[in-house]
Amino acid sequence: MQRRRFVLGLLQAALFSTAKVGWAQRQPHVVFLNPGEPVERGTGPFWRMVTEFMRPAARSLGLNLEVLYAERDHLLMLRQAEEVAQRSPAPDYVLIVNEKLAAQQMLKTLTRSSAKVFVMHNDLTPEQRREIGNERQQIRNWIGTATTDAARGAYILMDYLYRRLGNQEPRIIGITGDPSTPVSMERADGVKEYVAHAGRGRIDQLAFGDWSYADGERKAAVLLARYPDANIIWGSNDSMALGALRAVRAREARVLVGGIGGFWDAMTSVAEGGLAASSAGDYLIGAWAIVMLSDYHHGVDFAAHGGLAQKLNYMYVVHRGNVTRFDDVILKRSEALDFRLYSKALNPGSGPYDFRLARLVEPGKG
């Protein structure tokens, strides 16, 4: 089975490379309005990593990627959207993020452009959708949405932490992001869902943080004092988790700390026995969007493979047992990653996209 797939893959690659020559004259132009910062300024590496994985994806799939950083300033982001909307010729695709609920405005702005708009990472809220409708409805050039199944990421992290805890009664402190960011709540929901599924353990408190290391540490310190019996802290991102870890260590508490994100420093910490685990991979959302747009561009509409708005389940729990491999395969060789593996156009088949990282990390399992 694997072998046949592999051969098929090679065949597709050969076909693709031929096509590549044909496309070369006119590579589709993708503009990504990145809400983050191009260099580290204290808000974490997430959006830079997203870009980092999008580049090999775009390259391997023959897309021309342009990234505009809004530097966490949604007003700047709106101005950038305005600028992109006025471009002529218009780009083929514009990738936007519903950062600080700015997507609604950006979508409206971009209706003036002929570019197709794809929303990723943060979906529009139900309210927003009520106002502007769904993909390919009132806003016709909004062709699709891809988000990470954040709840799932938290769910699998919790599953791992429960197993690590063994027979102890889990007492959980959660530090999620700001409540206005949908992913914050989704991850918390995932934790709740798991606790309910497991039928044991208790969530002492869910706190809302600002995604920063310092906030994670501060909150963990106070919450550990408030709940001396807590034995699990999860952070809605690695930075907060690492901050919480520092508080745990300062308190010399026997508490498992898990994060979500799988960034380099988190990997280092996991490898060193600091963080118990990190639910990794969501920085690949941009890469998956590129894959879906590429397929779309080549006539394979993702709508037929999971819908116009897709929640992608691809998170991967990195722990001491697999951290080295994950690091080696994903992080250290990001430039070399071949995302054609996930393309429906190159790998025709029915059913939804399977973006599981295990296919890259543990190819044998895939």
Added chain:
Amino acid sequence: MKFLRRLRFPTASLHTKLTVALAALVAVVAAGSATVLVEREREQRLHELEGRATRIASLLQQSLAQGLWNVDSKAIQRQLDALAPDPEVAEVTVTAVGYGTVATAGPRHPSDATGAVVRIRPIQYAQFEGFPLEKIGEVRVVLTRAEAEAAIARARRAILAMAAAVVLTLFAATTLLLKRMLQRPVTRLEAMVNRLAAGDLDARCPVDSGDELGRLAERVNVMADRLRGFTAHLRESEARFRTFVDHAMDAFFLHDEQLTVLDVNRQACESLGYSREELIGKRPRDFDAGLDGASIVRLAEQVGAGETVTFESLHQRKNGTVFPVEIRSRQFHQGGHRFRLSLARDITERKRAEEQRERLRELEAELAHINRVSLLGELTASIAHELGQPLSGVVSNGGACLRWLGRDEPNLEEAREAAKRIVRDGKRAGEVIARIRALTRRTTAPREKLDLNETIRDVLVLVGNEAMRNSVTIHTQYAAALAPVAGDRVQVQQVVLNLVLNGIEAMGSVSDRARDLVITTRNLDPDQVQVTVEDSGTGLDANAMDKIFDPFYTTKPTGMGMGLSISRSIVQAHGGRLWAEAKDGPGTRFHFTLPTFREAGSHL
């Protein structure tokens, strides 16, 4: 009040006193009010501060609950930092349970000693609606009192400045008003009273208001009117009294305590020949020639002791002649001073009258003596008989004695008896002679206590033989307990002798009836004793009854006509009465009374 009473300005004007008192009062009231206001301000501000602390703490307690629950340190810090600029906020700290300080702002430790207002409130949170509140931390609010104290100090300065301004304004206004309303009228009044005091009784004060000072001015004017009236009246009265005094017959001398003459009347000036001005300032020794220094001092002491002293002295005129005076001197007090008033009466005439009376008395005594001698002359036969009997007795008893002794056997016993009789008769003769001598005594004797019965008996011894020769029987009716009288024994015997001899003589021509002479004594009343000599002679006609006591009136061919006249003088000199009374039948009754004897100290 004690303080105010003690705070006196004896020389300050009424205006100043009132102003100062009012200023002090206003200052006290203002200070009191200011203190109360400042205290209220202080309490209010401190109360407000505590209220603010409580409010802030309560507010934070509520507003921080969500943030602390979620450990939003930055949000908490922002809230706290928002309070930090408030200078009152010394410290706001939020702590989490079991953790410690989550956020703190403005830890400014109050530097003053007034301390701080601290409020600590628990921060509670219910994770889900309906869950019990759970304490998750505390908020500690520390507000410094320094700001409130500074504000209080500013308020105090403002209030004190205001109070000082009020005091000054009131002081100035009061000073002006008092000056206008009080000082001017009082000054006018004072000037008017000063003129009055200086003797200008026509001084009047203008009245230009109806207030108390105006009424006072009116009253003072009325008072001045009355003073003028009284003064005029007093001057008239003084002139009147001066006239009385000047026209008095006595010389008036008014002395001070040192006896210096302060004033005299006209009589004093005239009697001494000095002018009033010359006499004022003199001392008694300057015009009194009758008293030596020691007497003056003694009299002055007596007068000083409160006695009214009457004494006689001699006053010397300016020309050196002297005249006797009787001086009555006493002291009196007036206006806290002691004065003495001496009234000197010229007693030259009285002295002369006294001398004449004395000469008359001597003449009367001489006459009485002559009367007594002449009476004795009338009694010669009787006296010779009285003496003859004892002398005969002496002779016969002497002979008998010799005989008893001349016997062969001398009878000594009989001789001794005869000798005893001789002695007895000798004594008897001696007594007769003594009585006669007494009656012829020329000098008067002091009055003594006399038993009138005995006195009459003595007289009757002398006249017994004379009565017998005239066939007159003398009856005596002596009162049993006759009160003694005071008198000169010789003079009283002279009166009785005159009356008895007159009676015997009056019955010389009576042949048709018994010649009885009745002598009766009786106590007339507790104060006088009466003696009655009653004869049964021819009696006296009414015409003679009037004249018998006149000198030189006599119905007898051999009489001198002085007996009854002298007798009446003697009785009257004794304070008694002598009178005659016609009897119903023949004869005349003579009565005389004498006052009863009083023990020493009695009035005579």
